[in-house]
Amino acid sequence: MNQLLITADRVITGPGGQTVENGAVLIDSGVIRAVGTANELESFASAKIERLRCPGATVVPGLIDCHVHLAFDAGPDPVRAVAEADPDNLLAAMAERAGQMLAAGVTTVRDLGDLDALTVTLREAVEAGKAAGPTILAATAPLTVSGGHCWFLGGEVTTDDEIRERIAHNATAGADLIKVMASGGALTPGGPRMWESQFTLEQLRLVVKEAARHGLGVAAHAHGTDAIADCVRAGVRTLEHCSWRTAEGVVYDPQITRRMVEGDVAVCRCVSGDWRLFLQQMGPERAEAMIGAIRDMRAAGVRFIAGTDAGVPGARFGDFVGMLEFFASLGFSNAEVIDMATTNAAHALGLSDTGRLAPGLRADLIAVDGDPLTDLSALRRVRHVFTSAGCRPLSQRGPRSHPEQ
Ligand SMILES: [Zn+2]
Incomplete structure (x- = not known):
């Protein structure tokens, strides 16, 4: 007892x-x-x-952080830090980061991209009581195109067969979900631009179908408006970032948002605790467009879930509340913000026993x-x-x- x-x-x-x-x-x-x-x-x-x-x-x-990268160090060049670390040191550093998150009140994290499924090893250590950390849901290596966003994590795929093989590989390694990089991102030099789609609609449908065959849902990194639309059509469970980017700036699509709400696709609009600096760097016009899209999604009834993207440059582990304060600054009530980090997050992650x-x-x-x-x-x-x-x-x-x- x-x-x-x-x-x-x-x-x-x-x-x-x-x-x-x-x-x-x-x-x-x-x-x-x-x-x-x-x-x-x-x-x-x-x-x-x-x-x-x-x-x-x-x-x-x-609290539940729906978007972290325990393998990244939140320094200026996490890609290099991951590439140069030896697996034992990297695992120790990941355990330390998990401990920081737990101390900040985060009892569940969803890791959306690591190397060599090290997050699964850490998850097992936490489950066995050998490490203090939150409950971990691990995506392991995200699917990306050759030379695409976060290719260095090992999830490059080109053909349909490679998509099937990678998903089977991740599932066998113990993944709790599949992550797909549907558009380019900021972290990968030489990769596609943030608004450019990396996969076709048919490929995304294949990802969702194959993941489901292994009993797994799909989280999609999608900055571009086209990628967001394709991910919603393909039936992903959560949209990461969802920043409505195009080559011409932010282009928000209320029709796609309606389908998101109907399909219960949650949006993890990652923001680091340093969001004030981020907004400043964006400039008033772009910041306003970005914020406008969030307000429009909220008005349309989108289920928002909390995520920090901890591990990428400037997104520190253990600064979970800074991210929540961003949403409060946009007029979300405190109860709504807490729901993002608890009940809504648990629902979107398919967890019925927490939140x-x-x-x-x-x-x-x-x-x-x-x-x-x-x-x-x-x-x-x-x-x-x-x-x-x-x-x-x-x-x-x-x-x-x-x-x-
Ligand atoms: Zn991320």
Whole structure:
């Protein structure tokens, strides 16, 4: 028996800011057993159960970062850093980054591109309790064209057979999903431009079909308006970036957005914590066009999910809240922003056992100082992190009775 009764000023249990004031969560061996008011839970919890009282705090479902690259170092040249690292050192660095994310309250990450399926090795180490980290969903090597975006991760494909082989290879290596680079990107010198499509609609359909044959969904990196349209038609599960780029600037298409909403395709509009600098570098006109497209998608009912692209230049591990604050700055309510990082993210990633606080779900939860529904920066003040992996709390500060991990 490894039970713990956590009480706090409030517990955010589900979407839309559903809250229990003076709430409590009873966890047992990594699983949530009960959620309710402190009075209710105290009334049936045995006196022998360990208590963790968090006055002044809010308990929130563990945060989910839907777009990270644990193999990248967030430095100026992650490509070179990956190419030059030896696998053991790289794996150790990835474990350290995973630990940073966990300490920031991120209890699930989806890694969207690594080398040699090292993320699967790390995922297994976390599952076995050998490393402290979030639950990891791994895409392993993303599919790309010859010399295309992130070709150096090993996922180059040209023919239909190569597409089938790469997907089978990733599935065998333990991938939880398939990532496809549907358009060019910023990280790859000499590759296609960001708005240029890398694959045809038929090829993208083949990717989705083959992935499904292995029981896997598809996340598509798509900056270009054409690539976005093709990905939606092909039936990918999530669109990464979705920045509506063309050679002439941002061109937003409300028809495609309608299909996204109808098909329940989620958008992971990655932004790093340094978004203010990013907007500045873009210049007012481009920044406004980019922001306008996000507002239009929101008005159309698109399901947004939270992702930092941590690991690419300037996107630091452990600065998850900076990204959330970008959406708040656009007028998203705090409850909406928290949903992006919890319930919506879990839904889009196909996870039914996290993202909310309810009996039977994984005990992925955090306690933060203050109330993030009125002050988003409360999420920066993480007091405790719990994950389902053996229910090991990671204490940032404050009184602790559990062993440090
Ligand atoms: Zn990425």
